[in-house]
Structure formats: C-alpha cells, structure tokens
Amino acid sequence: MGRSPCCNGEAGVKKGPWTPEEDKLLVDYIQEKGHGSWRRLPKLAGLNRCGKSCRLRWTNYLRPDIKRGRFTDDEEKLIIHLHSLLGNKWSSIATKLPGRTDNEIKNYWNTHLRKKLLGMGIDPVTHRPRTDLSLLAGLPGLLAAASNFGGSGVATAAWDINALKLQVDAAKFQLLQGLVRALTTAAGPAPAPGMDNLMALLALSNGGLHGGADQNMLQQCQWNEMNNLPALTSSAPTSGMHNISGMLDGFSAGDGLSSTELGDHDGASGSNVTIYPMVADDQECKNNGGGGMSCEQTPASSPFDGLESLNLMDDLNTDGGWKDLLEQISWLNSSEL
C-alpha cells in the first residue's frame, strides 16, 4: 500500500485552526520564496505545522486570488452543470470557477446545492428525478383527505374530478394525478421500472407544487440529457404541468385538447389518455448554454414509457380504486427500492 500520510509520525506538530501569526509566517514566506517543497516549507518558514497543513491553508484560504463571499447565481448554475458532467470532481469543477477552491465548492455543494436539488425531487448524484420514496411522505394523508371528500367517498362511480380540484389545490391535484397513474402502472409484486417515470412526473409536479420552483435550477439539471429523457428547459416544468393538467381538463371538458397533445380520449367514458412528453425548445436550449450536450428534440416515447395510455378513469372509477391505490402506496413506502 501507499506510504503513510505525511503528517503522521511528525510528533509535536500543531494541528487545528491557524492563528493570524501562523498565517503571516506562511504568507510572507511564500510571497518571498514561493512554496517550493511543501514538505520542507514549515521548517524553512518557522512553522510548527506539517507541509500538508501548510499547503491546504495556502490553497484554500490564504492564496491572494481567492474569491470570498456568497456564490452568485451564475456560479451556482455552473457548479450544478459541471457536477452533472463531472460528478464529485471538485478540483476539476474549481478550475472553471476562478477564485473558488475545490474545498469551498465541495462544502457549498454539500450544504446548499445538494439540499436544493433534493428539495426539487432531483437526485444530486445522478441529476435525475429521485428514485427514492421520501417524496411520497405525506401523500397517504393527502389521498386520505381526498378520499374523504364528498361524503360518500370517491370509491364510487360518482367520482367528481372537478369538485376534487376545488377541494385539493391545483398543484397537489396534479401531483396526485401523476401518482395515481404511475402507481397503478408501476406498483406490483416487485419494484417496477416505471418508478423512474413516476419520479419524472413528480419532479415536474414538484415544480408546480412549489410555485416558486427554481426554474434556473431546473435548467441546470441535466438529467434529461444524460439519460435520454427529453430536454428539460426553463419552460418544461410549467409546460409539463400544463400537459398533465390539460389532460385532466380534458377529462372534465371532454374536449379542447387535440389528440396530439393528450392522445385520443373520451372524457365522458373515461378512456385512454396518452401523456406525450414535452420536447425541447431549441432556442431555450441555446439560451441555456447546453454545455456541449445535445439538445435535440427527443422522440416522444422514451421518458414516459409506461405512462402512456392512461386509464385514469378506469383506475379510479371502480369500487376498489382508492383502496388499491392506498395499498400500493403503503407497499411502496414500506419497500426499499
């Protein structure tokens, strides 16, 4: 194996926070003579530190070209974009952000950006919609609330989609609808491949759910391109929701949306409805930079496989519809995917 770390075996070497005096010794020495061999620097500079500690202190804190202060929006976008391309290659990412250190970027990612992406339903590792089930937390309650609406319950043929829309706010309703379809498609005796599609829907729904969804963040999320999903542009979340909510409107109105938007459907009887994935807007792709990745329009079949030919009304206008759905959610929540 490799040799032992440089600081091991150097008894009496100081560790921990640097004092201003130590900083001055280090800065003065490097500015006068350069760092040369980091191993020998501490002794030459009169510091009781190991060379590695000196190097880190200099590169992460004392270097004169280090930029301090909050990360700008542009920097944030760039970090997310680069991370989608490079992963945790912090030093590589840092080379694209002048004045920022790998350590600083790494910390910022772990404390801010990672959580931000998670909150948007995007896996910060893969930059794809999350495939864990934490997003489902609270949904049984939502579903239960929805199922209580109308007194006699919704597990009847009297499902009133418009009334429910009044009861549950529109965004939650849209989220619910995505879940309904995905769960009835994906749930089964074993985790189904349709879960990715569920999460794709959730990501879109989440954007709508939070109203102020960070569109810029979504622009930066390259999960779509990296995984042959349709490009997600700044308009995609909204448009995606339009697509879903439009589908629902189609149910209640029985018309108004072309078959190319929603697929052939029959609002009165509750028949098949097809979700067609949103496709990229070329101009927006250009505006978003693209980072050298393709921004082509994607065939409308790839990302929502398994979500096509929706049978929402068939799924729900049955006595067992809600019961089954809740059982499926219960199973999903208790499963490890």
Next chain:
DNA sequence: AATAGGCCCAACCGCTCTAGT
C-alpha cells in the same frame, strides 16, 4: 436567559496519482 439541535466550513485523514531515481 439558558440550552438543545442544526448548520456551516476550515481543517484533517487516508487514499491515489505522478515524477524521480
């Protein structure tokens, strides 16, 4: 006002990579 819990970030640890011999 006290304190517990969470957050943030500088610094450390352990490993890999690279260059020199």
Next chain:
DNA sequence: TACTAGAGCGGTTGGGCCTAT
C-alpha cells in the same frame, strides 16, 4: 521495472455560530 517521496484529491470531522424552544 520497481520503489519511494511528494503532491493532490475527495470524504469526513469537529467546533463555532445561529436559531428555535
């Protein structure tokens, strides 16, 4: 080619600070 020293990288930690109770 094999070995070693030094540098660099990414993951993790610990302590100070902030906030909620």
